[in-house]
Amino acid sequence: MDAKKRDKLATVIIYILVGFVVLILAGILGNILITGIPHLSWHFLSSGASSYQAGGGVRDQLFNSIYLLVLTTIISLPIALGAAIYLAEYAKDNWITNLIRTTIQILSSLPSIVVGLFGYLLFVVQFGFGFSIISGALALTFFNLPILTSNIEEAIKGVPQDQREAGLALGLSNWKTIRGIVLPAALPGILTGIILSAGRIFGEAAALIYTAGQSGSTINYADWNPFSPTSPLNVMRPAETLAVHIWKVNTEGIIPDATIVSAATSALLVIVVIVFNLGARYLGNKLYRKLTAAK
Amino acid sequence: MDNKDKLKEVVDQAIANQHVPHVKLKRMGPSSVDIDKLTKPSKETHQEYWGKGLTYFAIALIIVLVVSIIGFVGYHGLATFINDHVNVFHFLTSTDWDPGEGKNHVGAAVMIVTSFLVTLLAALVATPFAIAIALYMTEYSSKKGANFLQSVTELLVGIPSVVYGFLGLTIIVPVIRKLFGGTGFGILAATLVLFVMVLPTITSLTVDSLKAVPGHFRKASMALGATHWQTIYHVVLRVATPRILTAVIFGMARAFGEALAVQMVIGNAVLMPYNLVSPSATLTSQLTSQMGNTVMGTLPNNALWSLALLLLIMSLVFNFLVKLIGKKGQK
Amino acid sequence: MQELKPSYVKTFAKDELALSTKDLSVLYGGKVQKLFDASLQFKKNTITALIGASGSGKSTFLRSLNRMNDRVATVNGEIWFHGLDVNKPNINVYELRKNIGMVFQRPNPFPKSIRENIVYALKADGQKDQKELDRIVEESLRAAALWDEVKDKLDKSALALSGGQQQRLCIARALAVKPEILLLDEPASALDPVSTSKLEDTLKQLRSKYTMVVVTHNMQQASRISDYTAFFHLGHVIEYNSTAEIFTNPKGQITEDYIQGSFG
Numbered sequence: 001m002d003a004k005k006r007d008k009l010a011t012v013i014i015y016i017l018v019g020f021v022v023l024i025l026a027g028i029l030g031n032i033l034i035t036g037i038p039h040l041s042w043h044f045l046s047s048g049a050s051s052y053q054a055g056g057g058v059r060d061q062l063f064n065s066i067y068l069l070v071l072t073t074i075i076s077l078p079i080a081l082g083a084a085i086y087l088a089e090y091a092k093d094n095w096i097t098n099l100i101r102t103t104i105q106i107l108s109s110l111p112s113i114v115v116g117l118f119g120y121l122l123f124v125v126q127f128g129f130g131f132s133i134i135s136g137a138l139a140l141t142f143f144n145l146p147i148l149t150s151n152i153e154e155a156i157k158g159v160p161q162d163q164r165e166a167g168l169a170l171g172l173s174n175w176k177t178i179r180g181i182v183l184p185a186a187l188p189g190i191l192t193g194i195i196l197s198a199g200r201i202f203g204e205a206a207a208l209i210y211t212a213g214q215s216g217s218t219i220n221y222a223d224w225n226p227f228s229p230t231s232p233l234n235v236m237r238p239a240e241t242l243a244v245h246i247w248k249v250n251t252e253g254i255i256p257d258a259t260i261v262s263a264a265t266s267a268l269l270v271i272v273v274i275v276f277n278l279g280a281r282y283l284g285n286k287l288y289r290k291l292t293a294a295k
Numbered sequence: 296m297d298n299k300d301k302l303k304e305v306v307d308q309a310i311a312n313q314h315v316p317h318v319k320l321k322r323m324g325p326s327s328v329d330i331d332k333l334t335k336p337s338k339e340t341h342q343e344y345w346g347k348g349l350t351y352f353a354i355a356l357i358i359v360l361v362v363s364i365i366g367f368v369g370y371h372g373l374a375t376f377i378n379d380h381v382n383v384f385h386f387l388t389s390t391d392w393d394p395g396e397g398k399n400h401v402g403a404a405v406m407i408v409t410s411f412l413v414t415l416l417a418a419l420v421a422t423p424f425a426i427a428i429a430l431y432m433t434e435y436s437s438k439k440g441a442n443f444l445q446s447v448t449e450l451l452v453g454i455p456s457v458v459y460g461f462l463g464l465t466i467i468v469p470v471i472r473k474l475f476g477g478t479g480f481g482i483l484a485a486t487l488v489l490f491v492m493v494l495p496t497i498t499s500l501t502v503d504s505l506k507a508v509p510g511h512f513r514k515a516s517m518a519l520g521a522t523h524w525q526t527i528y529h530v531v532l533r534v535a536t537p538r539i540l541t542a543v544i545f546g547m548a549r550a551f552g553e554a555l556a557v558q559m560v561i562g563n564a565v566l567m568p569y570n571l572v573s574p575s576a577t578l579t580s581q582l583t584s585q586m587g588n589t590v591m592g593t594l595p596n597n598a599l600w601s602l603a604l605l606l607l608i609m610s611l612v613f614n615f616l617v618k619l620i621g622k623k624g625q626k
Numbered sequence: 627m628q629e630l631k632p633s634y635v636k637t638f639a640k641d642e643l644a645l646s647t648k649d650l651s652v653l654y655g656g657k658v659q660k661l662f663d664a665s666l667q668f669k670k671n672t673i674t675a676l677i678g679a680s681g682s683g684k685s686t687f688l689r690s691l692n693r694m695n696d697r698v699a700t701v702n703g704e705i706w707f708h709g710l711d712v713n714k715p716n717i718n719v720y721e722l723r724k725n726i727g728m729v730f731q732r733p734n735p736f737p738k739s740i741r742e743n744i745v746y747a748l749k750a751d752g753q754k755d756q757k758e759l760d761r762i763v764e765e766s767l768r769a770a771a772l773w774d775e776v777k778d779k780l781d782k783s784a785l786a787l788s789g790g791q792q793q794r795l796c797i798a799r800a801l802a803v804k805p806e807i808l809l810l811d812e813p814a815s816a817l818d819p820v821s822t823s824k825l826e827d828t829l830k831q832l833r834s835k836y837t838m839v840v841v842t843h844n845m846q847q848a849s850r851i852s853d854y855t856a857f858f859h860l861g862h863v864i865e866y867n868s869t870a871e872i873f874t875n876p877k878g879q880i881t882e883d884y885i886q887g888s889f890g
Contacts, residue, residue: 113603
């Protein structure tokens with residue numbers, strides 16, 4: 001076979017492989033959305049899950065997922081921000097920094113089930129929090145920290161050096177320059193990073209099954225006092241999220257319509273992830289344009 | 296010297312033109328310098344002190360966290376061997392897993408073998424596809440096509456793993472059951488699910504590696520009369536090999552640590568797999584399904600922690616491999 | 627190879643000095659030396675130009691004067707300012723930089739409004755009196771010869787200004803902190819000829835109140851604006867004299883060669 005023919009053949013093979021993958025993807029997305037969306041009714045979103053009959057919804061799971069997402073973001077953002085500022089602005093180029101980076105990389109590559117089990121050990125058992133939202137949120141924080149930190153670090157590093165010099169030359173402290181000039185300029189990137197990591201948190205289940213638990217408790221949506229045991233805001237109550245719900249109804253399989261419930265829940269999760277993805281891009285672009293706008 | 300005279304003329308003219316038009320800078324002007332301030336800490340000094348302190352605190356927190364994860368999991372994972380006197384060699388090689396029955400029934404070989412098998416198979420299947428897509432995106436397609444595939448890849452990374460598990464359970468497992476008989480659960484099902492899960496990971500990192508190959512390499516090769524494929528095969532892929540390897544390892548790390556999706560399709564029976572469609576169990580699937588059924592501090596519980604420790608160690612090994620390849624690539 | 631020894635370095639009486647250095651050396655990464663024993667004196671209310679090929683150390687020298695090199699390099703030697711060696715570790719660099727301002731090669735306004743650009747550092751310093759802030763905005767914009775062009779759009783984004791206007795805004799921003807000395811690092815290199823000439827006029831006007839040190843690779847510019855000129859070569863100060871002397875009657879051969887070659 002001469003080189004020309006080989007070139008042709010390689011091209012054809014590459015196109016076939018790509019086509020095959022695109023088909024798989026279309027199949028996956030199509031399957032989730034087509035089987036799931038018809039069942040995504042208001043009834044499904046607004047009623048509680050049933051334990052053994054068909055026709056249950058995911059109201060509590062949806063609320064729990066959102067609540068955990070918010071709590072996790074609130075806890076992890078300041079830490080990730082601090083760590084990212086350290087890495088981007090203060091860390092010197094030496095072995096200590098290398099060690100720190102390796103540590104963060106290790107955390108980011110730990111299997112989420114391991115992170116979840118650590119959370120179980122520390123919060124559920126050791127601190128006696130039991131299966132609870134706060135245990136779940138802390139485990140998710142661990143899972144979220146490395147990726148959020150590196151996203152924010154990238155955003156901060158993307159701010160041109162001359163902005164920092166401008167601040168320093170005016171007699172501002174490094175810290176003031178970072179807070180007042182660098183962070184606002186990095187805001188679009190930081191927000192994009194937060195939203196992207198939010199998508200990951202929203203779909204995570206392995207870190208939650210042994211921390212936030214696999215079952216819900218009675219929730220009274222009229223009671224917004226966070227210290228009341230039936231309040232949705234109570235952080236000490238066990239909470240099953242959407243992703244955990246899919247896993248549970250499929251592995252326990254008590255409810256007869258497990259497939260329908262999972263399909264609809266999967267569709268919901270995927271839609272949320274798509275919205276987060278698009279939202280991150282849109283918001284990032286818009287904010288970026290606003291900041292650099294020549295009005 | 297003509298040149299010098301001319302220069303003198305130009306410079307003299309320029310200096311003459313320096314005549315300053317009279318301006319009133321009214322109240323504007325330097326403030327008198329307070330020498331004392333120059334040697335004393337100011338507001339900025341304190342700001343810097345606290346701000347820097349905050350960032351140090353944050354980074355220290357993360358480090359403490361990682362150290363304690365390793366410490367806690369290590370402590371509980373080693374208890375099997377130290378307190379319960381299980382033989383490490385036995386643990387790694389025996390297929391007899393029934394920790395409730397005592398220390399001679401703590402053999403994790405089934406989980407270890409299955410975990411490695413699904414990981415390797417998934418990586419093996421996914422890598423050619425990932426390289427093909429990456430080549431298509433960087434060498435063949437238009438910018439639009441590449442952008443489209445890029446966003447699809449990002450989306451696929453974002454799809455929660457339970458959703459993949461659910462799809463495996465409802466699509467792949469029944470198909471396998473129909474084709475090969477049996478339950479449909481097993482290594483093949485897990486491999487296929489993991490294939491879809493690691494594909495975007497490997498692809499996006501491979502794209503990065505191909506993009507990092509300098510354009511002049513390609514041009515030089517083309518200029519020598521090489522075909523597009525020859526250029527790709529002999530130049531682009533060769534230069535990018537270390538980073539593609541890194542991409543594959545990252546993919547394997549993801550596959551090895553994936554818990555729920557695998558647990559949903561592997562069958563969860565602690566049996567040595569004798570073919571690709573026999574039910575089995577991985578480290579993660581066993582942890583996921585059994586941790587809730589054991590009591591803290593007992594041998595069955597400690598044995599599970601040993602599995603977790605194994606997962607942790609493998610995660611460290613993957614990290615180490617990536618570092619190693621990175622160092623070799625620099626040479 | 628010619629020996630890189632200063633052929634002439636001008637000195638001034640002590641009470642005329644705004645700033646001076648003694649044996650200033652800069653090392654990058656602990657190894658690469660970019661500046662060797664530079665000793666220069668800057669006279670009050672004058673403009674001094676630093677000239678030399680790229681890599682000659684003139685920018686490195688300039689950036690050391692207000693300790694902007696602290697984080698990237700090791701700076702050894704003395705920098706005397708009001709009878710104080712400000713290159714000592716115990717010096718409060720923030721206060722120092724308020725007294726020795728700096729303008730950079732590329733205009734770098736903050737992505738904020740014109741007004742906010744000028745008052746940002748003052749607010750950070752605790753200045754709250756709105757009237758006073760407004761006054762400073764006007765005064766510093768006037769001093770930078772920008773007031774007439776922007777007085778109607780103070781709350782518009784500074785990024786909407788032209789490159790030349792942005793650079794003058796950066797000067798105004800530096801002046802608002804009321805420094806005594808202004809360091810300018812090739813301030814006109816990114817500007818078109820018209821903007822450059824406006825900028826030069828601005829600098830010449832500021833001379834009555836400020837001491838300025840300007841790095842430039844443009845010989846004509848040096849001769850148009852500066853009273854004194856220092857010539858740098860491969861990290862060494864080769865010659866320092868009044869601008870007229872340096873250009874028309876250089877003492878050293880390297881200086882003469884460089885000036886002959888660069889005056890095109």
